[in-house]
Amino acid sequence: MKKKSPSTVPRPFDATVVKSQVTDVALVQRRREQIVAAAVELFSVQGFYRTTIQEIARKAGVSTGLIYQYAETKEDVLLLALMFVMERFRRELESSRDGTEPLSRLYAALDTYCRVVDRHRDAAVLAYRSTMSLPREYREYIKQAELATNELMAARIRACIEAGLFRDANVELLTYRLVLHAHAWSLKYWRLSQFATIDEYVDEGFDFFVHALATRKGKIQYGRFLASRGKPAPEPAATATG
Amino acid sequence: MKKKSPSTVPRPFDATVVKSQVTDVALVQRRREQIVAAAVELFSVQGFYRTTIQEIARKAGVSTGLIYQYAETKEDVLLLALMFVMERFRRELESSRDGTEPLSRLYAALDTYCRVVDRHRDAAVLAYRSTMSLPREYREYIKQAELATNELMAARIRACIEAGLFRDANVELLTYRLVLHAHAWSLKYWRLSQFATIDEYVDEGFDFFVHALATRKGKIQYGRFLASRGKPAPEPAATATG
Amino acid sequence: MKKKSPSTVPRPFDATVVKSQVTDVALVQRRREQIVAAAVELFSVQGFYRTTIQEIARKAGVSTGLIYQYAETKEDVLLLALMFVMERFRRELESSRDGTEPLSRLYAALDTYCRVVDRHRDAAVLAYRSTMSLPREYREYIKQAELATNELMAARIRACIEAGLFRDANVELLTYRLVLHAHAWSLKYWRLSQFATIDEYVDEGFDFFVHALATRKGKIQYGRFLASRGKPAPEPAATATG
Amino acid sequence: MKKKSPSTVPRPFDATVVKSQVTDVALVQRRREQIVAAAVELFSVQGFYRTTIQEIARKAGVSTGLIYQYAETKEDVLLLALMFVMERFRRELESSRDGTEPLSRLYAALDTYCRVVDRHRDAAVLAYRSTMSLPREYREYIKQAELATNELMAARIRACIEAGLFRDANVELLTYRLVLHAHAWSLKYWRLSQFATIDEYVDEGFDFFVHALATRKGKIQYGRFLASRGKPAPEPAATATG
């Protein structure tokens, strides 16, 4: 899923941590995509343990034996599936449209994250449910991948603080606040979707976040941001503080 | 765990939805406690599928056959275990010390919730990981139980709004915000615990929440609240808005 | 197969080295006999790897699962089978009729050994073929059992030397000479049986052994021994030396 | 390994009984040597069933597909391996230095045999362990090869008898006695090597054999033989008969 790094330390999303008996790199890539696509779908719907290798093979249109040429154990397939899911999240997040204004850039990140989660709700839940099914050592890869993804969000929060839009606070905790806002959409979709569309959910979350953190300067900027989106401008709470 | 309800609609935490071959109510209660205690521990550590009925029996000090006198399937045991966990959460939450000032009461609820989660981190994660292992019909029970518990939190948020301390907002979404703040402590403990103690985590979360929602009146009240706890009073953000 | 020894060091033929999930000692004994009887027959005819647990179960008249209640792995079943075979050899050897004259006693031992091997030729070959299929640690048990059995033979050789009937020599090597004489009957039965009956094979082997080792006194005694069996007395070779 | 015989009855060591898809005789010879060398080593160490065709291919530096161009089944590879082992034994035995004195010639044969076995202990054991893994029809080839090899030993025993050095006896049984003496060194190496070096083992075996069979003339000759080797001349037992 990534070209082999010359470094010997496996990086997040580096699928080479799973050994393959097949040597042709391009083929490995292609076959694993095939297998993982089937696996993600089945794992997401049925869970890891209720899904058999036979089912994955059938859905992927290959033989059971073939799967074991590209992964050593069923847990390996899970790891590849989780890596694939997280890699997709990170890639889509990375490509989120990039303005220059810190507040818009943060909004864009949250918006993208929530929409990716919304589009792949099953897959997002999968990560929560199945990490425990991995061998302990594999879980570290997943954690590293999570941290790497979080960093994309953290950088934008930091930019807001540095621009004097947000008061100083623990960026790590703030990051998890936003990340979990996105995740929660999949984890508690059955309930949250009764009260908000994904659009509203994103806006509400961002609004809440800004209200809690914005400096005076930040609030002004937020007003402009809302106006630029054709929104009713300064929110009640903002005025309540004035 | 509750006397049988005459109604045919099972209520949250009503363990009678799981059928038992044994008729003696008190005995059923006692035996199930024994079984569930073992199950919760094993499920929490190993997950549902990695845990066998034989193991549960051994740890509970009973025979495998006995378990099937008090539950019809392994999934039943999981349901009982999850109900037990959620019931414990609800009970502890219900008993959280009850002042009269709405802000303190809300703080107390969040504080209690976070501490229960902290004390039973494995069990808290269990609910996230294992719900999918339940038959679809059983999941409804769990959702109902979750909603019932959430209501305890929702009521206190509502009180703050009604007292004019918080601006008006969607209480359901706000509730999940606080609930997930508590849950996140177990879900992401490996990371969050690097940046905060449980004490700090609770305070930071509450502070964030109040900042985002408090009216002018609410802010004043919050200042008093902090003072009463011997805290440096108005937080930076509060002053930033002044 | 033996009552549990109070000692913690497992002794040869001590079947308790194989763990059983069933606790009832008598039942374990009975079931294992059932399983091992089937296993020995199948292993002997088809070899270890060509025999499946399913086949053993079917022939033993039990379910496949049951076998795994009494042995942890297929290799365990092999160990039990080999132990059973060696134990039977040792038991039959131990009970070989016991005269007082050293030479007759040695003859009786060789005779018994060869006849046991003859009666269970397949089983005897099994020990040679299948020891390598055992985990390395298990092979030690088999070696110990072999040594324990050999000792029965060694003692009788030693008695002949002490009685001045045999010249002094390395008893260990001599023991293997006789033991292999017996084993060879099963290993090379296809050929040896073309040239001798089991009766002739035993006599020829003993005669050869005595000729190679007997002192003058030993030869006289051997003549008496042959006479007592109604044999033509002093053999050609004996006279050839006179 | 031999030119094809016009006869339809395959002769021992005739590798053409195994069909090859490749027609170039020299190439078949070369490739099979490559494959068999790897196979013998792996079979010897791990046994037939624990060794995979893939492993053999890897060790031989060829592809798995190639092996199936030179052998039709895995059993074919085993047959080739066993033939190779026995052929090597026979060849080395055949080339054992050839004096004129019958006793020395017999000694040379035993000595050579034991040393070949010692040098290739694993391979020697392989023949015992794996013959059963062959299809019934193939076992005949192995038996024929064994007989052909034995004949080299038998001829020398016969020479001793014809020279009046040994008393008359069943040459077939005597041959197996010597052959098994050599084989035992590999079969029971773990024990025998505790009591003798290979040098001592050969001498002890020959001495035992001569003592059991030598006529008066043979004993004199044996004394000379020992002297020629710088040994203490007539052994105790020899004098005991004088």
Added chain:
DNA sequence: AATGAATGAGAATTCATTCAT
């Protein structure tokens, strides 16, 4: 001729569930 990816039948092992005692 050589390669090595693909196949799929087969085997060991597990474990929820039953049931005779």
Added chain:
DNA sequence: GATGAATGAATTCTCATTCAT
């Protein structure tokens, strides 16, 4: 009511063999 031995369907993983390139 309690026990725990027995069952056998289900699942993961292996590997001899084939075949397109």
